[in-house]
Amino acid sequence: MSAPNDRLELFVALSAALTGVKAFRLRGTGQAEAYLAAVEAIVPWPIIDDLFSQFAALPAGDALEPALESGILADPRLGAVARNLILLWYRGAWSQLPPAWRASFGSSAGDTNHVISSAAYQAGLQWEIAGAHPVGARQQGYGSWALLPAGEDTP
């Protein structure tokens, strides 16, 4: 198993590939440690280890996304966890793994729909990517809603 810092770095690199949002920006949410801790508390460790080692072995550059799709997202054991990671970063909330996955690979008490924390909700990428703000927080200011929307986003 890799050392803790490498593990966080690997987690963020995997998350960046899955979410399409650069590692720097993911770190900027302040949630990377909390999300990794949540995943480790919910998903059995051998599955996480396999997910990380599988990802570490993927090619870099333009070949990464197709390899990610065939090597991880299409894998019945790793794919559901990877998709949950995407939702975790975008929503700041964990979604319960699909029933079929739970039946085959194990279920843990923490595997329920829940918001990681108030801060995580507010850090959910879905809002910022859509040119918005988390509903009820990080308000954009009086009259901002009348301005030309951001439109195209950059990773």
Next chain:
Amino acid sequence: MSPFVKNPNRPDLAALQSDSDYDAIVVGSGISGAIIANELAQAGKRVLIVEAAPETDRTYEGYTEYLNHFYGQSAKDNQSPFPINPNAATPRGSELRKLDPLETNSSSYIVQSGPYVSDTVYTRVFGGTSIHWEAKTPRMLPQDFKTQTVFGQGRDWPIGYEDIETDYETAEREMGVSADVEDQKYLDLKFRDSYVFPMRGLPPSWLDEQVAQGIDNSQVELYGERYALKVRPFPQARNGIPNPAYDGGKGFEPTSAVASHQIDIGGRCQGNTNCVPICPVQAKYHSGKTLAKAFETGRVDLLSQAVASKVIIDDASGRVTGIETKVYHHVSSPAYKTVTLRARLYVIAANAIETPRLLLASGLRSKSGLVGRNLMDHAYLLNWALMPQICGTTRGTSCTSGIVDLRGGSFRRSQAAFAVDIHNDGWGWATGSPSTDLVELVDDGNKFGRDLRNAIIDRVSRQLLLAFMIEVMPSESNRVTVDPTYKDPLDNMRPVVSFAVPEYSMRGAAYARQFAKTLFARLGAEDHTHYDPSNYGFIAYQGDPYEIRGGNHLAGTHIMGSDPSTSVVDADQRSWDHDNLYLVGAGSMPTIGTANVSLTMAAIAYRSARKIIATLNH
């Protein structure tokens, strides 16, 4: 101005019970109760407010607790900031399910006896539903006060627009309404010559402008008459930029967040897109702002965690002699003490479901037999589409503009009128977006990486939700009752609601659906509307599917009139049967037209307060 809030509590129940020197007891701390308590206190009267909920949000810290609770909730429904309190339960849409024919569902706080299941809610916290409300404040149209005479539909009010126009102005001052009067002069709506609203209108959203470009100056034809369409801003009780011309040039100072210490928020709307269920900065009016002034006089006391359980009547005179109240110690325990509270005069302002519930549980049906009957709420029909271009959806205050040209007209002889809201918060109300969009894109669409990012922008920021607020006329069979079979943990009978969406409203809904399709076609928008037969609000009408949602604009259960045999209260909201009892709130409204009810409710509360003060001075 940031109002500093005093501690008004009277914790000593024995002393409270023997205190016979209150001029009035007000049950409920929502908008109506707050206005009446404050008006009485400013006139030197002594008032006790009885509130069923804990006083959590009386302080800024408590209000913030609600906000943090909201952030942490996985399902952010319209009651998500407010913790569960079985002793004074708040109805929640998440408790509902579709009913089989003739079935009654008592698993939710409001017992649903059908046939239609309404997801209408109200909020039982300090400040009532004003903590939750969206704060849209259109006035009713002059024609709305006489729909029976003009259109042969519904009931006439015993008073007209001209009788409450000044009270509308007072309510607009108290609630801090932002609007420009030139935008609000349409149909038969009129304003005093020099009138301006306290604050300038909130700027329309970019989305509003996109919709306006597609439909302004277009027309629709209805029963042979043409109606020109225009996107117009709604008046809102949310702080904006004060209008220097207000009050003859004196200007206006907005009321910001209520706190016990200096705090610099709430002076202006910040665009949290979260008016419902809670404004994070309190730029939205809530009754705590009025109550802070009332408590400041030192003449208004508060008894919280106190559920009024019985209105006690002297059989000989018909006068109220006291309110039996159950005071609980903690939300997690049903243990309570019963006290009887007395005053010279009693005001029930508990909302259009809880007020008749209390009266009926006290055995008071009124001679008219109409307590609980004529329950109304706006019927909402949602229509949603994707605009051809990025519109910046999910930015801003919840709603800034809409289409109001079909709020009035001769077609009301045949079908219900409606107002249309353009939602700045996207499809959330209809589909749970953007959360559900993400799940769909990731789990079903197998999107990830850069594709996913672009798909989110494309999907979310083009969303257009048009919410049609359709008028519902009074019908005696739509009603609130009580039944000893259904009780809450304090042994109080729960409300039982029987409701059917009237044919008149469904005709309006059917037209609304066609109208939405026409608008979407003019905008080049892709219609994504679908109504699910398994949804509790599903209605098949003339072979077509609809989902009707509740509007949380509850009204009509102690209807106002000029004849004691056909109404429960008079034009001052005084009970015909008990002359020291006032039933105030939207429950007194004989019709609701296409106006969100709170502003009119506030206006008639000022009218009642004048009458109450005159009576007490007599």
